Amino acid sequence: MPSRTSEPETSTYEEPERALRTGRLGTPGLLFSVLAAGAPLMAVAGTMPTAFDATGVVGQPLLFLVLGVVLGLFAVGYAEMSRHVRNAGALYAYIARGLGPTAGACAAHGALVAYSALQVGVYGVFGFEVSSLLDTYRGVTIDWWVPALLAVALVGGLGRLRIGLNARVLGVLLLIEVALVVVFDLAALAKPATGRLSPHAFNPHALEHGSAGIALCFCVAAFIGFEQAPAYAEETGRPRVVVRRVLFLAVGLVTAFLALSSWALTLAAGPQDIVDSAQKQGSGLLFALAGKNLGTTFGDVLHVVFVTGAFAALLGLHNVVARYVFAMGRDGLLPAGFGRTSPTSGAPAAGSLFQTVVSVAVVAAFALTDHWPAGDPTAPVTHLFTWTGSVGVLGVVLLMAAASLAVIVFFVRRGEARAQLWRLLAAGAAGIALLGIAAYSVRQLPVLTGAGPDDALTWALPGIVVLALLVGLVYGLVLRARRPGAHAGIGLGEEACPVPGALPGPRGPGARESGRGTRL
Known part of the structure; x- marks a missing residue:
């Protein structure tokens, strides 16, 4: 078995084609990957104006700080778990190790649907924005789904390459969009609409x-992304250090960025006028305020970078889904072919292809129902983003709540409850808060999606999440009855013995650390 010292590009897993390549990502690369998937500029230009418009709440910056505390508490237990579990399945692997393989199977299918939904929704935004820019600056009129499908192809191609190259692409795009937003923020701080810095939003x-409750549901969507760091654990050289570090850096940086940028919006428009401005300008609020304070050229450049930022989010989410598919294939939750990597790049090529096919199918389905003029976002491109986005955020928040419980059970079963007490208390508090946000989001779904109170969407969208979880539950139960060895290996990933027919290592409290990681 090759060692990491002599061959850092090769995993310690006994079948290299069933393992991701280690040593491909360091702290900067992993941080860029998870932050880009969170689409910071989309949050500022899309989520924030929509929340101001739909809820009338001026105190968004305060809500971002509150959510930062909640997710910081979540990260405490989540990061500690990353020191014991090294698996591309991330959320579902943690749940499997804490709550059992059947719960892991349930979470795996839920995660696959949630992250796929998030990515596909962004294709709608990307397609419409490219269509609008071409119409505005080149007088070329095309349907939104044309650039959306071209993006699917480009993202699919990049997803099959080395993760290091992807991280560099994401890093460049991320730094550009963050830098421009920071310039806008500083301009708003230097020249507020009322002539003074008002702390009213805090x-x-x-x-x-x-x-405020509905605003909180909107705001939590802006944080989605940081929890993806463990999905790359197998591709980092020092996962116990790097993943933990990136989780805390991501939560801190995202909280500061969102709180500052939402405050800057209130300053640029005026605390008393921000809601009215959002209702009039909609998703164009940021670009209008940027053009007013920094000139039309800056506003135009920011609009173009919004598109590149959306592309970065697409690539980041695609990479995460591909790794979930890979982990599920390796664990027997999907056909075994998905659990193999490219012999040249070491990327989960089959998982990348899977997500590309899903994206084409969903975008094509919405395109076929589009009878509106080119460049009109009325429907179905707006529906593509709001519907799938709602499904994705709800699914991820529920999985994060379940992961909080899994952290508690994991350490209690290991007999480490006393040593990890403060982390378990943090995980419990975060889990309760996340579960409350998920429940309130379901209750307020008509407002979040713009549907009527009696619309079928009020039960159909959360029904998709429930259906995915039920499919995973049934599959897990069937696997336990028919293939107990494979069932026992769910969530073990590269720690499971790859010899056909062999059972994975013990899961009990007395489990010892092996050279390949913590084996339970």
Whole structure:
């Protein structure tokens, strides 16, 4: 078996074609990958104006700080778990190790649907924005789905390459979009609309008008992405250090960025006028304020970078889904062919192809129902983003809540409850908060999606998440009955013995650390 010292590009897994290549990512590469998937510019230009418009809450910056605390508590237990579990299945692997293989199978299918939905929704945004830019600056009119499908092909091609190359692409695109938003933020701080820096948006009284609960549901979507760091653990040289570091860096940086940028929006428009401005400008609010404060050229450049930022998010989410598919194929939750990597790049090529096919199918389905003029976002491109985005965010938040419980059970079963007490308390508090946000999101789904109170979407969208979880549950139960060895290996990943018919190592509290990681 090759060692990591002599061959850092090769995993310690006994079948290299069933393993991701180690040593491909360091702290910067992993940080760029997870932050880009969170689409920071899309959050500022899309999520924030929509939340101001739909909820009338001026105190968004305060809500971002509150969510930062909640997700920081989540990261405490989640990061500690990353020191014991090294698996591309990330959320579902953690749940399997804490709550059992059947729960892991359930979570795996839920994660696959949730992250796929998030990515496909962004194709709608990307397609419409490219279509609009071409119409505005070149007088070329094309349907949104044309650039969307071209993006599917390009992202699919990049997803089959070395993760190191992907990380560099994501890093460049991420730095550009963040830099431009920071320039806007500084301009708003230097020249606020009212002539003075108002801290009103951070005042709890700013949450009294409007629906703070619904605003919280919008805001949590802007944080999705940081929890993806463990999905790359097998491709880092020092996963116990790098993944943990990136999780805390990501939560801290995203919280600061979102709180500052939402405050800058209120300053640029004026705390008393931000809601009215959002209702009038919609998703064009950021670009209008940027053009007003920094000139039309800057506003135009920011709009173009919005498109490149959306592409970065597509690539980041695609990479995550490909790794989930790979992990599921390796664990027997999908056909075994998906659990193999490219012999040249070491990337999960079959998983990448899987997500490309899914994206083409969904974009094509929405395109076939599009009878509106080119460049009109009324439907179905708006539906593609709002519907799939709602499914994705709800699914991820539920999985994060389940992962919090899994962290607690994992360490209690290992007999480490006393040593890890403060981390378990943090995980419990975060889990309760996340479960509450998920429940409230389901209740307020008509507002979040723009559907009527009696619309079938109010039950159909959460029904997709429930259906995915049920499919995973049934599959897990069938696997336990028919292939107990494979069932026992769910969530073990490269720690499972790859010899056909062999059972994985013990899962009990007395499990010892092996040279390949923590084996339970």
